[in-house]
Amino acid sequence: MQEHFNAEIESLKNNLIKMASIVDEQVERVIEALETGKVELCQGVKSRDLEVDAYDNLIQAQCENILALFQPFAADLRFIISAMMINNQLERCGDIAVNIAKRVKKTANNYPLIVEAQINEMGKQARKMLKDAINSYIYNDSQLAETVMKEDEIVDQFNKQAFKFLVSKMQSNPELIEPCSHLIVMTKHIERLADHATNIAEDLVFYVEAKIISHKKKLQKLEKDQPEDDN
Template identity: 35%
Template sequence: MESRFHQELEQLKMTILQMAALTERALEQAIKSLMERDVELANQVIEGDSEINLLEVDVDRHCLRLLALDQPMARDLRFIIGSMRIAVDLERVADQAVNIAQRAQFLSNRPPLPTDPAMAELGDTALDMLRSVINAFVTENVSQAMDVCTMDDTADELNVKILKRLMDYMVNEVPAVERSVQTIIAARCLERAADQATNIAESVIFIVKGVNIKHHCQQ
């Protein structure tokens, strides 16, 4: 029969997964709202953010209670610390989704910029990274977590490509400056979401292997 403590750990994992599912949906909807100029979808992302924030608070309180009352050791301690880190990064991804949705609201009733395939590719990359790292957390798959780390370079390169193209475009199309800047911000948010997925991958590796590779995931 499972102890109360391990039941609490399982409940903590379920809360993280609930938060992850909502965050994944928010990022997916934000990207779609940007690409399809869908204001209603953008509004849904913004309105749904409070639920994700509340879940982060719930995870934080749960972890602190377990640390204070049960004094966990070894793998259990790593799981609790890693869960706190993951919740922080999921909340930050959700914040990036809100920021993207706000850019979508702004751009929706203005003339569209020339299509840039790199933006769609960046969105797909960030979303794939988030989905993969959530699965790595569920399955405790270190190899998959490491794969997420390697994908971060692709996100960085795509962000730079988008920035350069829009900077060049603004030089010749002064009326498009404001729209271009908003699109650059959206691309930067996607790149940051990819960074945060990488942070989650580092936390998964820490939980499973007990190795702290924070800021060194790609090395």
């Protein structure tokens, strides 16, 4: 029975790694297109998303079967839960890659703006985070996962700066309203990509260390901000 269970777990992890490698490639292509202005790199990103969706369904079914048939506990249970969560994150990353590809095509003639707003750098950072998050999952490396979580702040800063820059551009030159709007949407997608990478890292820490760390910062801040009830 244990062998049967181990085989199911191995198959689940293999499928997640295959899915992750497709998503990684999608993101790599769109970010490279963003960095280099070579729009043709975006080709095939959308069609590969169908493969990602197929893996999403397959992994969902595998997790459901393992839970129903083996009723795992402790680390095994956390593995399945984290697999379900990571599956969801990866599927969203695939969609985001498609959305970024669309915006890259629409802003192909505005490469200098992308560089000035540092959206290329932002994309590079988010892509690195996703790659590290995937690697942390492959190697059960919670230290690498911690690094990913810390780096989310960098992307958030890039996002704020880019937004400010693009708004000022729109104010100074109405002709830039359309491309800048596309770029603002694009930065939002990149920022979400980094968020999903962070979530994957958090899910890995949940699996390896049995700690729930999602929303930790926000909840700590809320606790700090709320005055203690004297009653």
